[in-house]
Structures are given as structure tokens and as C-alpha cells.
Amino acid sequence: MQNFEYANPKTIQEATALLGASWSDANLLAGGTDLISLMKEELATPKRVVSLKGIKDLGGIHKSGGGLRIGATVTFDELLENAAVRAEYPSLVEAAHGVSSPQIRNMGTVGGDLCQRPRCWYFRGGEGLLGMKNGKSLIPGGENRYHAIFGNGPAYFVSASSLAPALIALGAKFKLVSASGNREVAADKFFVAPQNETTREIVLAPNEILTEILIPSAKGVKNATYEVRHKEALDWPLATASVALTMKGNSVANARIVLGHVGPVPYSASAAEKWLAGKTITESVADEAGKAAVADAKPLSQNEYKVQLARVAVKRALLEAGGKKA
Amino acid sequence: MRGVGLSGGVLSTGLLEQEAQAAPPAAPVSGPAAVPITLRINGKSVNTSVEPRETLLDTMRNSLDLTAAKRVCDRGTCGACTIIVSGKVMYSCTMLAIDSQGKEIETLEGISAKNHPIIAAFVANDAQQCGYCTPGFVVASKGFLDKHPNPTYEEVKKGLGGNLCRCGTYMGIRQAVVDAGKQLKGGRNA
Known part of the structure; x- marks a missing residue:
């Protein structure tokens, strides 16, 4: 690990004053579960590390306008312990439970989950975010069994966030703060598929801090997450589906279906969402919706199996949200 | 109370930013030297x-x-x-x-000094082979028992999901935690 200077500010304002215009100037440290490993591999070599753990305003979960405000440094463990989260947002609880190491749940934060870098082994191995060599991506013809089944490149990694699909389906917004102002970004606009090596996979700028996550009320919104993993513990999902259904009686008035770990950004299955409107959730309806959700999938040479996993994840998440046994 | 703290922070951020533009605050920075x-x-x-x-x-x-x-x-x-x-x-x-x-x-040095029952339970259940993972497993088990007294075998399985044993001694480890949990509960009830 290259050396750096360390700061432990007490306020958001002190912290933003310590950030720079480039990612090599300063990086933010919360739970550290991603940044420390990135620094060990020298994939992150900031001159300064700004710890966020001493900033009280970045912690805590509280009710706000019928919904919730979740501080960015709230850990997975704190999220899972919170009664308000458990009462209204089962999709978020299930997604957080998917992070199956107690140590990671105790260290890792909500903000860190959303800002973590991709797990793509070309990126982690030093081949760059897009895995390009001589102007050509190594990934479509390479070792791509855990890579994207949606998107047309040049990015083939999958978004690593566990919570993003649920937060997007629930209509969350993220608050970003810099020394010159604040902005709110809709969760689905926070993630971007980079077109070149110099851009990032999230819209957060090097001089900004993700300070809190605002989730609207989910009263009457049936929501669930279903995650497919290789192992029971210590693994990233192969495919995740988070759904949020606004109901009118027994039928779906409005559906949000968001897939995780299948593309460089969480994938909104809009065709399946539209198809589901007006329908009642039954096993065959859920199955058809799963089929519609993966209709546009473009698997790579080794990952066609993920199309089926994603399809089943959508079906089971819908059945779970609809109160049917998945 | 944490919620109240966050709300205060949201309010104060806007105000403090105007001050920041006038005079950036000095925050303590240490290193890179020791x-x-x-x-x-x-x-x-x-x-x-x-x-x-x-x-x-x-x-x-x-x-x-x-x-x-x-x-x-x-x-x-x-x-x-x-x-x-x-x-x-x-x-x-x-x-x-x-x-x-x-x-x-x-x-583990601190846990060992207190002679926590998890240590004897590891020995009784032969819960190690090469031993590299053992210190981490003992600490993870103690931390788990602090929050889940007298757990079931299934709960232990999930609760130790953040530790790996390449020798595959999980069966012994999980049983050691179940046994230590029973002793701890017995100790408190006695």
C-alpha cells in the first residue's frame, strides 16, 4: 500500500474541505472493506484518506416525511437492527442479509455499498475498468462467467452493490454534498455505464460525499428481493431481483423490477414492469414477468446461465412480494 | 437520538457551507510520516x-x-x-x-486471559486441524455468543459465515460453539 496522509474530520463541512478535484487527491474511508483492499492492490493511490467515521451527522436512521433518511455510514448491521426498516422495507432487509459475513455487516456501510468499485477480475487484476488491451476488450472472449448479460459494452463488469436494486425499486434518492453545494440524485441515475477508462461507474465526483439515502414510504407497496448466490456465505450474488409493487386491490397498479449483478448498472426491467400492470400475482404471471425481464439479455461466451438465474430471481421476488411461496 | 443528530446535521450543512466559502476550516491532517x-x-x-x-x-x-x-x-x-x-x-x-x-x-489474548468456555469447547470437540484459522474462529465464536447466547447449530452456521477453514473442520467448530453456549447459559442460570 502506498502511504498517504490521514484526516479524521468531525463535520461534513470539514470533510468536504479536505477533498480534491481528482480521485488521486483524496479518497473517503468509511467501513474500509473495499478501499483498504483497493489501496493494497494499488488500484487506489490517494494522497489523502479522509475518514468519515468521526462524523456523527453521517450516521443514524430516522423517519422523514413518511419515509426514511439513512445516514451513509450506517452499517449493514445497524440497518438490519432498525425496526422501521424491518417493518416496511423487506426488500432492503433481504438484500442486506445477502451480505453474509457478520464481519462485513459490522464494518460495511450503506454508502460504501453504493460506492464500492466493481469486483471484475480484469479490473481488480490491473487491466483497467473496461479490461481493454490494444483498443479491444479482453472480456467478451475471455473469462466472463460472472460478467454482464445486459448492456452492449464497452463496460462488461457488473454493478457490485447489494442494496442498489432494492433502493432503485423503492424510488430512493441520494444526497451528495460538496464544498460548493448539495444535490439530490435519483438512485437509478447514480449509476452510469462508463464509456472510457477515465470515467467512473457512479456520478459521485471526487470532491463530493454521499451523505444520506432518502427512501419514500413503502406503505402499501409490496416489496421483496431474491438473490442467487453460489455459496451460502462470503460471496457476491450471481443475480438479484428487487421488486416493488403498488397494488390496487389484488392487482398490480405499478411495478418496479430491478436486477442486480447482471450489468454495469442495476438493470430496470421496464418491459416486464409495463407487462405486469393490471395483473394479479400468480405463479404463471410471475414466470411470464421473469421471461419478459430477461428478453433483452445478451450473454457473453461463458455466462448464458445467468439469464436463467435472473429470470428465476424475478419470478421468486414477485411471488415473495405477492405473499406466495417462492 | 441518532435520528435527531442526523436531522441537525442536515440543517446545519447548508448554513456551514456559506461559512466554508468565506473561510475553509482547518481540519487536522496527519502523516504520511509515522x-x-x-x-x-x-x-x-x-x-x-x-x-x-x-x-x-x-x-x-x-x-x-x-x-x-x-x-x-x-x-x-x-x-x-x-x-x-x-x-x-x-x-x-x-x-x-x-x-x-x-x-x-x-x-484472542484478552479472551484467553478470561478463560472463556469457548476455548475448552474447541479442545473438547477437536475443532481444528492445521490451526491457522483457529484464533479467528475462536474470536468470531466469542463475538457471536455475546449476541446469541445458547444458539442452535443452524444459527451458529450462519453466525460464523465470515470465517473460512481450508481443512474443513466446520463440524467440530460449530459443535464447540453450541456446547460453549450451553455452558454459558448454565453458568448464568446457576
């Missing part, structure tokens, strides 16, 4: 000096003669470096020593 730090480990305050890049694991092993936590994967995956920080199990390879000040840190 800086003195104080850690609270096993109930005692320890002074040492670290470069900011040093992990807590390396500081404990190289400077503080606390070598129970092992450096195995060094990437926050295997659990051999597990310690307890403010009552919660964590990977000491994936936290900075300088960033661990002001927290109560408990290591």
Missing part, C-alpha cells in the same frame, strides 16, 4: 506510532506483540484476523490502526 497513536486493547491503553497506511492487524502483530490474529488472506475474506471492536466482530486486516483509536478492541 504519527503517535493510542489504542484501547483488552482493557488497556497502548501507545505506539504508525504510518497511516498500517492496518490494525500489522500494528498488533509487528509492534504490540499481539500475534494471535493471523494474516492469511489480508483482504477481508478469510476471517483469520478477526477481532472484536466496540462489541462487534471485524476483520483487523481491513482497518487502519490510526482509524481504530478511541474504540474498545478485544483480541
